[in-house]
Amino acid sequence: MAELMASRKKPPVSKRRPSGKQPATIRSLAEHLKLSSAAVSMVINQTAKSDRFPEKTRKRILAAAEKFNYRPNFVARSLRKQQTFTIGVLVPEISEGYAALVLAGIEDYLLQAGYFFLVISHRHKEHQLEQCLRLFMDRLVEGIITVDTMLPREISVPTVAVSGHKRMAGVTNVVLDHRQAASLALRHLFQLGHRKIAFIKGQPFSTDTESRWSSIREAARQLGLEIDPKLVTQLQADSPSPELGYDVVKALLAERRHFTALFAFNDISAIGGMRALLDSGLKVPSDISVIGFDDIQYASYQNPRLTTIRQPLRHMGELAAETLIRRIGSKEPHPKIIAVAPELVIRESTAPPASSSLEKQVDEAAVRDWR
Amino acid sequence: MAELMASRKKPPVSKRRPSGKQPATIRSLAEHLKLSSAAVSMVINQTAKSDRFPEKTRKRILAAAEKFNYRPNFVARSLRKQQTFTIGVLVPEISEGYAALVLAGIEDYLLQAGYFFLVISHRHKEHQLEQCLRLFMDRLVEGIITVDTMLPREISVPTVAVSGHKRMAGVTNVVLDHRQAASLALRHLFQLGHRKIAFIKGQPFSTDTESRWSSIREAARQLGLEIDPKLVTQLQADSPSPELGYDVVKALLAERRHFTALFAFNDISAIGGMRALLDSGLKVPSDISVIGFDDIQYASYQNPRLTTIRQPLRHMGELAAETLIRRIGSKEPHPKIIAVAPELVIRESTAPPASSSLEKQVDEAAVRDWR
DNA sequence: TAGCTCAGGTTAAACGTTTAATCATTTCAT
DNA sequence: ATGAAATGATTAAACGTTTAACCTGAGCTA
Structure with a gap:
């Protein structure tokens, strides 16, 4: 029986000496140091009980780990x-x-x-x-x-x-904070004198679409601004692209609806939309103001530079x-829920509407209320 | 001795029955099925030897795996x-x-x-x-x-x-394929009639800077085009940003050097550079043509739309x-090495130089050579 | 009836760590 | 001299898989 036992429990000679080609393991270190792997593990991890080992032993272990360039095996540790x-x-x-x-x-x-x-x-x-x-x-x-x-x-x-x-x-x-964002943007346009504002809503699947839109409606209500449903369009395709904004604005223009400002769901569609306006011979901002959302890197390099609501994505x-x-x-x-604050970044794409707009004097009082 | 053995080898009753809250493991399945974990593993992984198990057993195992929603533990498998x-x-x-x-x-x-x-x-x-x-x-x-x-x-x-x-x-x-890319871009400008071309080189740390630049010089040589070192600038800061292109072009303009086209290291700097030209009252492309590199999404939404060399990054x-x-x-x-082909995307930012340029007629022959 | 093959599995080690439980000495107080 | 405490470790199991090697009994052959 004893023999049988002996034959079963082979001497666990490691195939992996720390000097070998294989990466060092806790066990190979332990063997080399003639310590148990527990000791090595505890010291290397500075576990609570590691101060039970005297300074001398700890130094020895750490030196060996350094020498053989020991790196803990992440997978084993995870397991x-x-x-x-x-x-x-x-x-x-x-x-x-x-x-x-x-x-x-x-x-x-x-x-x-x-x-x-x-x-x-x-x-x-x-x-x-x-x-x-x-x-x-x-x-x-x-x-x-x-x-x-x-x-x-x-x-x-x-x-x-x-x-x-x-x-x-x-x-x-x-x-x-969408309510603040909507309020910032809308007040900006309102204070400039815009009353006929077109909106581009986001794609149905985007999780921001609904809350952003309802915030806009609320902000409009508080400003006493009416939103003309005919001036509200929605992006449709899956992947955001300036193209979508372009198409939406082209369609809007084709319907010959009058508006003095465009509030886009995001900068990407604002850029596309602006391009559509320009292509149709309209000037931004003198004919139509455009405001976006996000403040992507290229917003400030559009021509004209895009006014937008900055979202601190990073x-x-x-x-x-x-x-x-x-x-x-x-x-x-x-x-x-954790809400972060938006920031209104005023650049060149927004300006007072052309003087042909009639409502200009009407709501000066309301503007002051909102100051 | 037998007793000692018995006491050592405790009956391995699993704490983790497959019906429990814990996720099922191979072992819990094996126990439940009264099979060895080896059997379960082999069948589930359809390992080579798994056809040693009769259809009946395999079905049993797979059914249990399904029933208990077994998912292999990735970490254990990795180890x-x-x-x-x-x-x-x-x-x-x-x-x-x-x-x-x-x-x-x-x-x-x-x-x-x-x-x-x-x-x-x-x-x-x-x-x-x-x-x-x-x-x-x-x-x-x-x-x-x-x-x-x-x-x-x-x-x-x-x-x-x-x-x-x-x-x-x-x-x-x-x-x-930088040589092809450089050749495409330069030939495009050359064929339009440009001879005085300004270049924006990439940042020193970018790994493309050198090869792209040497390819440009080679292409210029083959076209018989001379590169004026005074018209060559280099982006400096760490992170790419249109700002860098803007500054570089502003500096170039401040030196009052004459050029009819700008070849930028990438679209980002091309966009910044274009902005600088526009801000200085120059028209693109009628005064100066601009060509970029990469074809980023916003290139086609610049005003004017940017001509560029497309790089199939994805x-x-x-x-x-x-x-x-x-x-x-x-x-x-x-x-x-694996080289992919570039593509010249001609948009609105490149055009023949203003007729004030004199060299126009000189190299028509060379152009034909390159067709 | 010894020996072989084959089907249908099982055993146990191994991957590299971590950690609860235990152990052997020495030291110290009584 | 004895028990307790402190010191400095060790042991062995566990995490969940995979896999080489082995085992067992039935059926077949010579």
């Missing part, structure tokens, strides 16, 4: 600790400037927190969402950040939504990441 | 198989349109290949590169794709560089990913 230090980010499309900026903010925060992120874009296809989530869960992400995406169901890990309008149990929303990404990491591993109640 | 199905992508800055487009292409390919990717941006800081690489290696990525980034050293995993000019051992480069990303996955796990010699 043991049941933590992957990975989160999933779900965006409509990586290459869109909007998402890319939020991603940059997320990266800023996550890397310094020791986390990494995986990205998937669902390409505006709703039926893909479930599969995307599954891929994330299969990878054992510890949390999820969605960007401008409506989740199809509850998620079993902490989730933060950047610009997801639907409030869901367990999800923290990081959003722009900061929203950071905030989302920070909130998520806070939520992971703390069972405390999490914030339901 | 065991020593494969992470993860690659690292190193970019200058995630939010820059250039990188975002390449990333989108990479994602396209990788997801369908069962891989994920981690992104780090080095923010144009060379001293960060080493740390970025280390983070990747610590995460045990199976390969690395760099975008517009010069590696500081050789890497121990397969690597593909998108637009990295320095040829390094073991690295596959995916690049635009495709280059896909290609890079495909090449990398091919390289992983195959010891065959890999391609050293």
Whole structure:
């Protein structure tokens, strides 16, 4: 029996001496130092009990780790600790400037927190969402950040939504303060004297479309400004592109409706819309003012430079990441919603309407009220 | 002795019945089915030996997996198989349109290949590169794709560089055919009649700067076109921004040098440069033609629309990913360089020079040579 | 009836860490 | 001399898979 035992329990001679080609492991270090792997692990991780080891031993261990260029195996550690230090980010499309900026903010925060992120874009296809989530869960992400995406169901890990309008149990929303944004933009146009304003609403699938639009209506109501439904159009196609704004404005012009200003859902469509105006022989801003939304990099390089509402996307990404990491591993109640402030950036695409407009003097009092 | 054995080998009653709250594991399934975990693993993975199990058993196993919603633990599998199905992508800055487009292409390919990717941006800081690489290696990525980034050293995993000019051992480069690109652009300007052309070179750190510039000189030589060093400027700051192009052109104009066309390193600087021309009261293209490089989304929405050389960035990303996955796990010699073709996109920002230019008739013959 | 083959599995180790529980010495107080 | 405490570790299990090697019994052959 003893022999049998002996034959079973072979002498565990490591094939992987720390001097070899293979990367050093805790075990190879331990063997080399003639210590147990527990000792090495504790000292290297500076775990609570590691001060039970005398200075001398600790030095020895750390020196060996240095010498053999030991790097902990992330996968093994993940398995043991049941933590992957990975989160999933779900965006409509990586290459869109909007998402890319939020991603940059997320990266800023996550890397310094020791986390990494995986990205998937669902390409505006709703039926893909479930599969995307599954891929994330299969990878054992510890949390999820969605960007401008409506989740199809509850998620079993902490989730933060950047610009997801639907409030869901367990999800923290990081959003722009749309009411303030709408108010800023509309007051700007109103104060300039505009009364006939055309609007481009966002795509139906965009999670910002509804809240932004209702905020605009509220701001209009407070200003006593009437919104002519005939002057409201909506972007339709899936992927944002200036083309969409272009087409929408061309259609509007074809109907020969009179308006003095255009408020676009985002800069992308504002740029397309402006282009349509220019192509139709209208001058911006002398004939028609244009205001956008987002303040993308190219807004200030349009001709004329685009007036817009700035959305601090990068900061929203950071905030989302920070909130998520806070939520992971703390069972405390999490914030339901985090709103960030917009900023009105006045450039060249807005100006008082041409003097042919009649309503000019009418509402001066109302303007003062809003100051 | 028997007793000792028994006491050591406790009955391995699982705490995790497949019906419980915990996710099902191979072991919990095996126990429930009264089979070994090996059997379950083999059948679920359809491993070579799985046909040793009769149809009946296989059905049972698969049914149980389905019923308990078994999902393989990715981390455990990675540890065991020593494969992470993860690659690292190193970019200058995630939010820059250039990188975002390449990333989108990479994602396209990788997801369908069962891989994920981690992104780090080095923010144009060379001293960060080493740390970025280390983070990747610590995460045990199976390969690395760099975008517009010069590696500081050789890497121990397969690597593909998108637009990295320095040829390094073991690295596959995916690049635009710069000679063709330069030739297309310059011939276009030349055929329009331009002889005095100003150039904006890229930032010193961009890996495309050198090859693009030398290709331009070569193309100029072949056309018999002289490049006036006084008309060559270089972008300086770290992060690309239209601002840089703006400043450079403003400086050029301040020196009162005469030129009829501007060839910018990329669309971003072309847009800034165009803005500077416009701000100085010059008309594009009637006074000065402008040609860019990349064909970013907003190029076609400039006023005037920007003529440019299109670079198929998304495709280059896909290609890079495909090449990398091919390289992983195959010891065959890999391609050293993969060149993709540029495309000249003629829009509104280029036109023949104002008739005041004198050289017009001189080189008609040379033009024909190049047809 | 010994030996072989084959079907249908099982065993146990391995991947590299972490960590709760335990152990062997020495030191110290009583 | 004895028990307690402190010191400085070790042991072994666990995380969830995968896989090479082995096992068992039935059926067949010579």
